[in-house]
Structures are given as C-alpha cells and as structure tokens.
Amino acid sequence: xxxxxxxxxxxxxxxxxxxxxxxxxxxxxxxxxxxxxxxxxxxxxxxxxxxxxxxxxxxxxxxxxxxxxxxxxxxxxxxxxxxxxxxxxxxxxxxxxxxxxxxxxxxxxxxxxxxxxxxxxxxxxxxxxxxxxxxxxxxxxxxxxxxxxxxxxxxxxxxxxxxxxxxxxxxxxxxxxxxxxxxxxxxxxxxxxxxxxxxxxxxxxxxxxxxxxxxxx
Numbered sequence: 001x002x003x004x005x006x007x008x009x010x011x012x013x014x015x016x017x018x019x020x021x022x023x024x025x026x027x028x029x030x031x032x033x034x035x036x037x038x039x040x041x042x043x044x045x046x047x048x049x050x051x052x053x054x055x056x057x058x059x060x061x062x063x064x065x066x067x068x069x070x071x072x073x074x075x076x077x078x079x080x081x082x083x084x085x086x087x088x089x090x091x092x093x094x095x096x097x098x099x100x101x102x103x104x105x106x107x108x109x110x111x112x113x114x115x116x117x118x119x120x121x122x123x124x125x126x127x128x129x130x131x132x133x134x135x136x137x138x139x140x141x142x143x144x145x146x147x148x149x150x151x152x153x154x155x156x157x158x159x160x161x162x163x164x165x166x167x168x169x170x171x172x173x174x175x176x177x178x179x180x181x182x183x184x185x186x187x188x189x190x191x192x193x194x195x196x197x198x199x200x201x202x203x204x205x206x207x208x209x210x211x212x213x214x215x216x217x
Contacts, residue, residue, distance in 0.1 A: 058170075058171070060167050060168045060169065060173070060174065060177075061167075061168045061173075061174045061177040061178050062165065062166065062167045062168070062177065063165075063166050063177050063178075063181045063182050063185070064163065064164070064165050064166075065163070065164045065166075065182055065185040065186050065189065066161070066162065066163045066164075067161075067162045067186065067189040067190065067193070068159060068160065068161045068162070069159070069160055069190075069193045069197070070153075070157060070158075070159050071150075071157060071158050071159065071160055071193070071196065071197055071200060072157050072197060072200050072201055073156075073157065073158060073200040074152055074156055074157070074158055075131045075150035075151065075152045075158040076131075077200070078131075078150055078158055078160070078196070078200065079128055079131050079133075079150055080128070081196065081199070082106065082133050082148060083105050083106035084096045084098055084105075084106060084110070084112045084121070085098065085104060085105050085106075086105070086106075089199065089205065090195055090196060090198075090199035090205050090206070091192070091195055091205070092195070092205055092206065092207055092208060093116065094116075095114075095115040095116060096112050096113060096114055096115055097112060097113045097115060098110070098111075098112045099111040099112055099113060099120075106123060106126055106133075107123065107126050108123055108124070108125065108126045109122070109123060109124075110122075110123045110126070111123075117139065118139070118140075119137050119138065119139045119144075120137070120138045121135050121136075121137050122135060122136045122137075122138075123135050124136055131149060131150035131151070132148070132149050133146075133147070133148040133149070134146065134147050134148070140170075140172075140173075141168060141169060141170045141172045141173030141176060142166050142167065142168055142169065142173045142176060142177065142181075143166075143167050143169055144164055144165060144166045144167070145164070145165040146162070146163075146164050147162070147163040147164075147165075148160060148161070148162050149161050160193060162189050162193075164185050164189070166181055166185065194206065
C-alpha cells in the first residue's frame with residue numbers, strides 16, 4: 001500500500017491540451033457576454049416602458065356597441081336563459097366556473113368566469129320582474145359594462161336590447177379598443193342572439209356546422 005501511495009504521489013497531474021483550455025476560456029467569455037446582453041435588454045425594456053408612461057397620465061379609450069334583435073318567445077321565457085348555468089343548454093362549447101351564487105343560477109352579485117375568454121363577470125343588476133340584466137366584465141386589458149333588457153311584443157314575441165361599453169385599462173387595451181373592438185363585440189352579440197333564437201325555435205343548441213349552412217342559404 002505504501003508503494004502504491006508513493007507512486008500515486010509521484011505521478012504528475014494530467015496536463016490538459018491547449019485546445020481544451022482555449023475552449024473553456026471561450027465558453028466562459030460567451031457566457032459572460034450573454035449575461036451582459038440579457039441585462040442590457042432588460043434595461044432597454046424598462047426604459048421603453050418608462051417612456052410609454054412618461055408625461056401626462058394614461059388616458060383610456062372607450063367604445064360602445066349596441067345591438068337589438070327580435071326573439072320568438074316572450075320575455076319571461078327568454079330571461080331565465082341569460083344565466084351562466086342555463087347557457088350550457090344553448091351556447092356551443094360553453095364553459096364557465098361559478099365562483100359565487102346563493103341559488104347556483106344568475107342573481108344579483110353572482111360572480112363567474114367564462115373559461116373560454118377568462119373574463120370574470122360580476123352581475124351588478126338582475127331583475128327578472130323587469131327583465132333587466134347588467135354585468136361588469138373584467139378582462140386582461142379591458143373592463144366592460146354589459147346591459148341587457150327585454151321587452152314583450154303584442155304578438156307574444158319579445159325584443160332584446162344589448163349595450164356593451166368597453167374601456168381600456170392598459171396601453172394594450174387602448175390598441176384593442178381603438179382598433180378591432182367594435183367589430184368583434186358586434187359579431188359576438190350577433191352570434192350570441194342567433195344561438196338564442198335557434199334554441200327558442202327548436203329547443204336545440206345551434207352547432208357551428210349548422211350555423212354555417214344557414215348562412216350559406
């Protein structure tokens with residue numbers, strides 16, 4: 001054992017070839033430069049954000065969209081369907097999570113999340129006797145106020161009036177509100193009430209394929 005230990009102590013440490021040392025130095029240099037670049041980019045992004053928020057206070061943009069449509073049923077039959085739980089009956093691919101409701105259905109102060117858009121809805125007004133429905137809707141960059149009212153017609157049908165007020169809360173929201181928001185909200189309301197109309201007539205959900213066929217006629 002003594003001889004083995006003496007032999008091991010006498011053996012010189014392995015010498016690394018010059019190319020390996022050069023490779024390690026180059027890797028360390030590149031790693032250092034990458035960290036400096038990442039730090040510079042972070043500083044640049046923070047500077048851009050500060051520049052965007054400079055000077056005067058943020059001024060939100062707003063858009064208002066209104067839509068009115070006749071429905072083939074009386075208001076007392078239509079109004080209960082304006083409910084996150086009942087919408088599973090007539091909105092294709094509808095998914096929501098009801099966070100708060102004493103009854104389990106739509107009611108004043110009910111809170112639910114639309115799992116398709118991740119919007120949080122708070123029902124600020126819910127009056128079945130007057131057929132009035134209002135909600136505050138919170139999205140990532142926009143806050144909306146949604147107002148729905150139903151009116152009976154002499155022939156036993158009804159009419160629904162919808163008004164959506166979208167207000168930006170960030171610069172991204174301003175870009176959306178100032179651009180495509182009006183058309184998107186209008187299309188969303190038209191699609192919603194077309195689905196509701198179909199359900200009132202047939203008692204069945206309007207599927208996307210059938211809706212496409214109806215538009216093609």
